[in-house]
Amino acid sequence: MSRFLQVLRWELLLSKRQIATMALTFFGLVVIPQILTLVFKSSSSSAYTMGIISSVALSAYLLCSGALIFSSLRSRQQRINNFMLPASNKEKFIARYLVLVVAMPLAAIAGFFAGDVLQYLMSLMINSDAAQWATSALTEGLNNGNGIFHFYTNLNGDPSPVEGFLVILLGTITQHACFLLFGSIYHKHPLVMAVLTWMGLGIALLMLGALAANLLSEFINSGYTIILYDAWWKALYFVVSIALIIFCYWFAFRRYTRLQVINNQWINK
Amino acid sequence: MIDVRDLCFHYQGSKHQVFDHFALQLQPGSVYGLLGKNGTGKSTLLYLISGLLRPDSGTVTVNGMESRLRLPEMLQEVFIVPEEYAMPDMSFEAFADMMRAFYPHFSDDLLAKCLTDFEMPARPNLKELSMGQKKKVYMSFAIATGTRLLMMDEPTNGLDIPSKALFRKVVANYMEDNRTLIISTHQVHDIESLLDHVVIINQSRVLLNSSIADISRRYAFRYLSPQEMDNTVLYAEPTLQGNAVIMPRGEGEETQVDLELLFNATISGKLGNA
Secondary structure (H helix, E strand, O other): OHHHHHHHHHHHHHOHHHHHHHHHHHHHHHHHHHHHHHHHOOOOOOHHHHHHHHHHHHHHHHHHHHHHOOHHHOOHHHHHHHHOOOOOHHHHHHHHHHHHHHHHHHHHHHHHHHHHHHHHHHHHHHOHHHOOOOHHHHHHHHHHHHHHHHHOEOOOOOEOHHHHHHHHHHHHHHHHHHHHHHHHHOOOOHHHHHHHHHHHHHHHHHHHHHHHHHHHHHHHHOOOOOOOOHHHHHHHHHHHHHHHHHHHHHHHHHHHHOOOOOOOOOOOO | OEEEEEEEEEOOOOOOEEEEEEEEEEOOOOEEEEEEOOOOOHHHHHHHHHOOOOOOEEEEEEOOEEHHHOOHHHHOOEEEEOOOOOOOOOOHHHHHHHHHHHOOOOOHHHHHHHHHHOOOOOOOOHHHOOHHHHHHHHHHHHHHOOOOEEEEEOOOOOOOHHHHHHHHHHHHHHOOOOOEEEEEOOOHHHHOOOOOEEEEEEOOEEEEEEEHHHHHHHEEEEEEOHHHOOOOOOEEEEEOOEEEEEEEOOOOOOOOOOHHHHHHHHHOOOHHHO
C-alpha cells in the first residue's frame, strides 16, 4: 500500500502542471466572463450561465478523459521513467487512472469553487444586484437531474428513480470505459480519434436500430405477433454494459503492460 | 545473473531481425563493455534486459525474473541510463525523494559524493542543466540507487573531455564489487580502463565474451615494424608508430589490451582462428 501511495505521489508530481492548468481553466471560466460582464453590463451576471457551462465541461471531461490514459507516455523518456519505476504494472496503471479521473476533476472543482467565491465577492463590491453564485446552477442542475430519474418507470409502470439512476450511471460508465479503450488503441490524437470513433459507432448503432425497427414493423404488418419482454431488454442492457466495461478496463490494462519504450504498434506480443 | 536464451526480436514495421536465436549469459560483479558495430542491437539488448522492450520469442531473465514482466522486485535492482536523457519536471529534492522511496539501497551520501566528483553543485536546478550536466546528474542518481545491475548506453556521449575523465573516476570509485555495470559504447577509449569483461556482438552472435584478464593471458598487443612482422601475428593494423598487432602472448610479458584493435580483430574473424 505504501508503495502504491508513492507511485500515486510520483504521478501527481509529474502531472502537477496539468492539474494546475485544469484548476486555472475552471477558475477562469467563472471569473473572467463575470469580470467582462461587470465592466460592460454591470446590472447582469454571467455566473449562472458559466456554472452550467462548467458543469457540462466537467461532465464531458469525465466521460472522455479515459482517452487520455496514455497521453503522458508520449516521449521515450516519459516511457522509460514510467516503465522502470519499481512498482507493479497494476499500481502504476491505477495511479495513472486516478490522477486522470479523480485528481484532475477535483482540481477543476476546486478551481471552480475558488473562482465562484471570487466572482461573487467582486460582484458584491461592484454591483450587489449582479451578485449570483455559479454554484446555484449546479445545485439546480442536480435537482432537475433527480427529476428526470422520476420519469423512469419499472415493469409495473411505477416511477423508479433508483433504477433510472442506475441505468444512466451504467451508460455513463460504459461511455467512459469505451473512451479508455479508444485511448489505449490510438497513440496519435487519442481524444479526437476517440470522439470520432464514438460518433461513428453511435451513427452505426442508430442505423442498425432503425433497420431492426423497420424489420420488426414489417413482420408485425405481415401478420406476425412479436412479443418483446421489457425485462429481457433491461437485463441485456445491464449484462452487455457490465461486460463491456470489464472488457475495456481489462484491455487498457493489458495494453499498458505491453507498451514498450519504442516499437509501439498496438498489437504487441 | 542475466540470462538471454533463444532471443528473437525485430522492430515492428522493419524486416531486419535484430536478434535471431541469440543467447548470452552475464555473471554478477563485473564491469562489462558491450561492443558492436552500428545497428547490431547494443541499445536494443539493454532495453530488452531492462524490460523496456519485449522479445518476439525467447526469454531474458535478470536474477531469475523475466524482464518483460517488469516485476517490482526486478525493477528495484535494475537501473538504465539511456543515451539521451531529459530530467522529469520536478525539483532535485523531489526527484531524490522519489528515488529514495523506490530504491531500497539508495544512498544520499553516495549521491553527494558522485555530484561532487562530477563537479556539480550539491542541489542542481534540474531545469537549467545542459545535456552533459543532465547526464552527470542522472549518472550520479544511477550510482546512488545501489541497484545490483546498472546499464549505461553511450555514457560518454555528450560529455566534454574533462568530464569523460570524471566519469571514469566516479565509476571506478563508487561501483561496488557486488554490482554489475554494463556499458554499451562506440567510444572504447573512454572506458578501456574501467572494464573487466568484454562482450562483442555481431549479427545475433556473441563473437567474444571474455574477461580482460583472460584476453591479456592469451594475447599480446604490440607495435611491430614491417621487418618484425611474422606469421605469429594474428591481426595487424598500420599506424604511425608501426603496425599495431595482436599475437599469441606465449611466455612474453602481459600487455595492455587495446580494445579497438581487439574489436576490429574479432569482427574480422581473425581471432576466431587463433
